Amino acid sequence: MLDIQLLRNDLYDVAHRLDQRGFQLDTVMFSALETQRKEIQTRTQDLQAKRNSASKLIGQAKAKGEDVAPIMVEVAGLGDELKMLEEELAVLQGKLNDFLMRIPNLPHEKVPVGRSAEENVEVRRVGTPRQFDFPVKDHVDVGSGLGLSFEIGAKLSGARFVFMKGPIAHLHRAIAQFMIDTHTREHGYTECYTPYLVNEASLRGTGQLPKFEEDLFRVPHGDAGSFYLIPTSEVSLTNVVRDEIIPLEALPMKLTAHTPCFRSEAGSYGKDTRGMIRQHQFDKVELVHIVHPEKSYDALDELVGHAEEILKRLELPYRVITLCTGDMGFGAAKTYDIEVWLPAQNTYREISSCSNCDAFQARRMQARFRNSQAKTEFVHTLNGSGLAVGRTLVAVLENYQNEDGSVTIPKVLQPYMAGIERLEFSSK
RNA sequence: GGAAGCGUGGCCGAGCGGUUUAAGGCACUAGUCUUGAAAACUAGCGACGGGGUGACUCGUCCGUGAGUUCGAAUCUCACCGCUUCCGCCA
Numbered sequence: 001m002l003d004i005q006l007l008r009n010d011l012y013d014v015a016h017r018l019d020q021r022g023f024q025l026d027t028v029m030f031s032a033l034e035t036q037r038k039e040i041q042t043r044t045q046d047l048q049a050k051r052n053s054a055s056k057l058i059g060q061a062k063a064k065g066e067d068v069a070p071i072m073v074e075v076a077g078l079g080d081e082l083k084m085l086e087e088e089l090a091v092l093q094g095k096l097n098d099f100l101m102r103i104p105n106l107p108h109e110k111v112p113v114g115r116s117a118e119e120n121v122e123v124r125r126v127g128t129p130r131q132f133d134f135p136v137k138d139h140v141d142v143g144s145g146l147g148l149s150f151e152i153g154a155k156l157s158g159a160r161f162v163f164m165k166g167p168i169a170h171l172h173r174a175i176a177q178f179m180i181d182t183h184t185r186e187h188g189y190t191e192c193y194t195p196y197l198v199n200e201a202s203l204r205g206t207g208q209l210p211k212f213e214e215d216l217f218r219v220p221h222g223d224a225g226s227f228y229l230i231p232t233s234e235v236s237l238t239n240v241v242r243d244e245i246i247p248l249e250a251l252p253m254k255l256t257a258h259t260p261c262f263r264s265e266a267g268s269y270g271k272d273t274r275g276m277i278r279q280h281q282f283d284k285v286e287l288v289h290i291v292h293p294e295k296s297y298d299a300l301d302e303l304v305g306h307a308e309e310i311l312k313r314l315e316l317p318y319r320v321i322t323l324c325t326g327d328m329g330f331g332a333a334k335t336y337d338i339e340v341w342l343p344a345q346n347t348y349r350e351i352s353s354c355s356n357c358d359a360f361q362a363r364r365m366q367a368r369f370r371n372s373q374a375k376t377e378f379v380h381t382l383n384g385s386g387l388a389v390g391r392t393l394v395a396v397l398e399n400y401q402n403e404d405g406s407v408t409i410p411k412v413l414q415p416y417m418a419g420i421e422r423l424e425f426s427s428k
Numbered sequence: 429g430g431a432a433g434c435g436u437g438g439c440c441g442a443g444c445g446g447u448u449u450a451a452g453g454c455a456c457u458a459g460u461c462u463u464g465a466a467a468a469c470u471a472g473c474g475a476c477g478g479g480g481u482g483a484c485u486c487g488u489c490c491g492u493g494a495g496u497u498c499g500a501a502u503c504u505c506a507c508c509g510c511u512u513c514c515g516c517c518a
Contacts, residue, residue, distance in 0.1 A: 041478060045487045052487090055499040059446030068498085075498050245438060245475090366476095370438075374456060376475075 001100050001363045008034065017106050020113050020325040030099065037092045044085040051078055101204065102211050105360040107325045108297075108334040114324025120337070121324065126308070127317030129341045130399060138344035139397040140275045143168060145405050145425045146397075150275075159273070160265060160280045167423050168393075171409070172283070174416035175396070176258045176389045179285040179310055183386055187306045189256035189287060194236035196259060197227035202239040205365035207331040207357075214266045217280075229262035234383040237288040242365035245376055246290070251369055252299060253290040256386065258283065276390050277349065283389035289382040292369070293359065296380035297334070300356040304336045307352045307386045313412045316395050317341040319348050331357045338387070340395045351391045354384030 007014055007030060015025040054075045061068045107113075112121045140150070147168040153161035164172055183189040197219060203209040208216060208231060217229040230236055237255045246253075261284050272278035287306060289299045304320065311318045323335040332355035339348035362368070362378035371377045400408045407423040414421060 038478080041487085045478065048488085049486060051498075055497095056446075058498055062446070072498060079498075247438080368475095370456090374473080376438095 001360060002103055002106065003359075003363065004096075004100060007100075014106065018104065021104060021107055021328060022115065022326045023104050025103065026099075033092065033096050033099065037089070037096060040085060040089045040092060044082070044089050047078065047082045047085060051075065051082060054078075098210065101364070104330045105328075105333050105357060107328060107332075108356070108358075111328070111334050112322060112324045113326075115326040116324075117327045119324040120327055121322045123320040123322055123336065125317070125319040126312065127315065127341070129317050129343060132343065134403040136343045136398070137401060138275065138342075139394040142397045142401045142405070142407060146407065146423050147426065148276075148397075157280070160278065162276045162279060162390075166426050167420065170417065170420075171396070171413070171423060172389060172393050174413050175392050176283055176285060177416050178313075178413055179386060179389070179392075180256060180258050182310060182313070183256045183285065183287060183306060187254075187309070189254045189306075192233075192237060192240075192255050192257040194230075194233055194257050194259060196230050196236075196262075198230055198235055198239070199227065200225065202235055202242065203228055205239050205242050205367075206235045206361050207364065208235065211330065215264055217262045217264055230259065231263050232261050232284060232383075232385075233257045233259040233286040234288060237286060238290075238361060238381050238383060239365065241290050241362075241367040241379065241381075244367060246367070246369040246379065248292075248370055248372065251290065251292050251379065252295065253288075255288045255290075256285060258285045258389070260284075276394060279390060282391075285386045285389065287354075287384045287386040290367070291380050291382065293377065293380045296356050296358060296382060299380075299382050300334065300336070300354065303382055303384045303386075304338070304354045307338055307354060307384055310387050310392075311338065311340060311351070314392070314396065314410045316392075316399055316410075318351070329353070329355060331355070331360045333358045333360065336384075340391070341399065342395060343398050349391070351395065352385040352387045355382060357381045357383070 002014065011025075011027055011030065015027050018025045054071055058068050058071050061071065112119065114120070140148070147164055147166035149163045149165065150161075152163035152165075156163065180191060184191045200209060203216070208228075216231055219227040219229065221227050236259070237257055240255065241253070260281055262281055263279075265278060265280060268278060276282070287303055289296075289303060291299045308318070308320065318338055318340045321337050321339065323332075323337055328335050335353060335355040337350050338352040338354070340351040341347075342349050358380050359378040361381045367379050367381070368376040369379050396410060396413075397407055400410060402408060402422075405425060409417050409421055409423065
């Protein structure tokens with residue numbers, strides 16, 4: 001959520017900056033709502049003040065045993081009028097809040113301006129794609145002999161689900177273990193176990209609601225409402241600080257969790273239908289930082305470095321790109337994507353997305369800290385994948401495939417694989 | 429699923445229709461004292477929002493939402509959460 005003061009003071013500048021990310025701010029609507037709000041609020045508060053002072057007089061008169069009838073007459077009609085105004089104000093403030101909740105974050109000034117993914121800017125490439133002296137298979141073909149089954153996934157659930165059996169399931173687990181161990185032992189993160197079903201307030205906090213409900217799986221629960229399956233553990237990790245005032249010395253907080261993620265992928269029909277690039281359910285190791293506002297861009301670099309380190313150790317070629325204004329997610333002020341080399345697609349594909357959301361989520365969540373003057377101030381929040389486990393498995397299968405259909409296990413994963421050095425065909 | 433109890437500022441905790449302008453304490457900030465620190469003493473100190481150039485001023489907030497009342501932290505109803513006990517259960 002943007003600071004409403006910013007819209008009040010610099011509406012057209014805000015509109016211009018939002019335009020760079022392809023969002024049309026309805027300035028006419030905002031101005032109209034604000035004008036009404038101001039008028040109704042002033043009138044309501046005047047009336048409330050009148051009621052309060054009259055009620056106080058009644059109390060004092062009664063205490064002295066005086067006749068209160070004359071004052072009662074004075075306040076007689078006040079209640080109804082006040083009630084109407086209060087309701088009107090509540091409706092207006094609801095509208096204004098909903099308006100604000102649907103506005104994306106402002107891009108940071110340094111973010112390249114652009115309309116779509118075409119205009120993202122490559123920052124660096126690390127590693128050299130391997131030269132194959134045999135026809136390269138994609139992960140679906142490599143995996144089919146090793147226990148990767150989209151048929152069973154489809155039978156159990158439907159399209160965009162996968163089932164893994166045997167050593168490949170083991171490898172999938174090993175990848176996640178390796179990631180989380182690296183982040184907790186070497187990068188200073190605290191390991192967390194989180195709920196996979198969260199409430200609406202949490203999703204509003206991180207920005208998935210109210211605008212992107214169709215991307216989520218909703219689970220009705222009781223008469224009261226619903227749970228939602230987390231689309232990423234960014235939601236459960238970041239909302240740890242929702243409605244909290246954090247002591248200064250507790251910053252920065254660095255949290256990580258390995259969780260499944262659930263996405264309905266509405267609106268991406270026909271995209272990445274083959275293989276496990278785009279699934280309804282996938283595992284991810286998430287990295288979240290809760291930091292002092294002055295440190296958030298340093299934290300972003302640090303976070304990207306932590307995600308990159310996983311790929312370096314797995315010896316997978318990758319590149320880092322800065323997303324342009326038009327390609328960034330709703331809550332991000334700046335985003336780096338990390339893309340891993342997939343030989344079968346002959347291209348780099350996203351495996352991690354690291355964003356600084358500055359105070360955007362904190363303002364929605366009321367997540368604050370006490371600064372050195374003991375005043376409350378919004379924290380900055382960051383999140384990034386460290387990494388997507390399923391896509392990492394894809395990258396390992398494709399980059400480490402051998403001509404005979406086996407797959408070499410990357411060295412750093414071997415300790416997690418009970419010493420197995422290759423995945424080979426198994427009928428079990 | 430059944431029963432009982434409880435949700436008050438950063439934390440603890442009093443208040444149970446009208447000087448509540450939410451007592452008191454802890455923590456925190458500044459000052460006095462001190463070589464420095466601690467202790468002691470003095471003062472300050474909730475969050476959010478509106479109006480005003482400003483000293484300031486007004487409003488809202490006691491889990492959430494409705495209701496009763498001239499007036500609600502306080503009374504009524506519903507919901508949510510927590511604790512304890514019983515039942516069931518990986």
